[in-house]
Amino acid sequence: MFLEKIKSRQSGVMLYGITPPKAGTTPERVAEIADKTIARLSSLDIDALVVYDVQDESARTNQERPFPFINAMDPLDFASEHLGSLNVPKIIYRPAGKFTNAELTDWLEKLHQQTFYPVFVGVPAPDFQVKTSLSEAYKIWEKHKVTSVIGAVTIPERHHVLKDEDVRILDKMSSGVSYFISQCVFDLDYAKQLIADLSASCKSKQTDPPTIIFTITACGSAKTLDFMEWLGIHLPAQVKEDLRQADDMLERSVEICLEIASELTAFCMEHAIPFGFNIESVAIRKAEIEASIDMASAINQLLKDAGLRN
Template sequence: MVDHSDNADLRTLVTDAESGIVLFGITPPRLSTAPERIREITAATLARLDFLTVDGLALYDIDDESDRNPAERPFPYLPTLDPAVYHAEYLGEWNRPAVIYRCVGKYPESELRTWLETTDTDRVLSVFVGASSKAKTVRTRLSEAQALRRDVRPDLLLGGVAITERPEEHLRLIAKQQAGCSYFISQVVYNADAAKSMVSDYYYACREQRIEPRPVLFTLSVCGSAKTLTFLKWLGVDVPRWLENSLRHADDTLAESYQQCLTNARDLIAFCRKLGTPFGFLVESVSIRKVEIEASVALAGELSGMLGRGRPSEPGQV
């Protein structure tokens, strides 16, 4: 069992390539939100997460991805607070590390440089995200941002995105690892077989090249409605047809997806442990509906219990 005591913080767990890391992901409030309302939202979020034994918070950087998918976005794109600003100005009471996502194409190199120079690497890790499509106009390319971090702030632990369904993704992971990534966080997983194939390919490619595999954190997200399911698919999440049928026809879509997330988690835990590769999980809700957010918190609690981390939630507590 991994020691996740106060001495084993997220930075140490990543550096030592430990298994069993658990993060909880949130999206900062909308940019148009009044400061007092932001404080209220933040207080409610921290109260929900207070009982969880997670290793850190992931703060997403939302970008307009209409270039990647021309279909109408089920939930409209609305700009949100810069996650670095949100962390610095509103999350002072969060006493664990934060993984701050950076959609690097949104920012000029000078702005990224300033952030790298001033960020507290004891409290902050990052994930750099490249352009959503080759056609997208960017201010800074992913490779340029990776090089900037190596030059300016090599002590900032950097993560990379993993798309489990994408062909040859393991080769992209190795390239990102060689560019400085210490860990990877997947897109939402509903197809456990695709996730297992990717991590297996990555593990054996690392062994062939005599390099140590880095932790892969699998993202799990509950789905409480047909609209959320449509949004997951719009984001590019592969939902197997049998599972889509089950979710669409379930008496309780949220409970059905919750149980499927647990099933996938057990499958991935057993597979990664047998393979001998470091792994973890990130739990989020892609919906802002209260019932789905609360279910994601319950899922994170139950998952922590499955990994031997504190007290699990009551089964089915959604």
């Protein structure tokens, strides 16, 4: 249903996002991680599974990385070789600029054969030597446009600073992009401003808006909070204070995330923007993983109550 929902611009899309195991993980351990992932997600009502491509973004900032960077398995390899029994479409992230045209063409063919869908992202650092531009990558994908959809990333924080995220979105739409997955949302005002400006831009250009899928992530520790900020995720001062003072940071963060999801549901419906949610689980602590599952179920029910999911 994911393909049909995006092509028909239906609201209420539900995704769940994970990172692959670390590179060098033993085959036995990879199989164990995959089995646990499948067991957890089999009971969830989701439209697709997002598998991220983990990149070292240390060159993006002068601030010290809170967690050391460790390479991860290739997301396509992990999804195709270990998650086949999870009967939902897979969305695979790919930094297009790291690959040649020929490599990207081959990768897209493999993706298409398995009914997986791509999301092209930028390179990990501004001075990275780009092999294929995003515009070239979209042209390579174009041969699959009848039977596939392609996504991109949107960043409310960037819109707050540069005020042009709506322009970026419309530009990528002209290249075939039909849905956008946001960076993790903790600042509700930033996300609302992006939606309001995108709605206005689409109306002025008489263009149907794309689907915006908001990434929602629980935060279970002070170190995770520091890492989110290092990644460029903006947490309002009151939210940070709320989390740091909470008796149970994880529980409070889930409450905040559900409030954000509820507000964004009402706001997107008011502005006629097709939308959905991507519940992200990139932590290794069992409590945080379980919280993400509970949160996915709660947001699913929220969308059902709004008449957006059956």
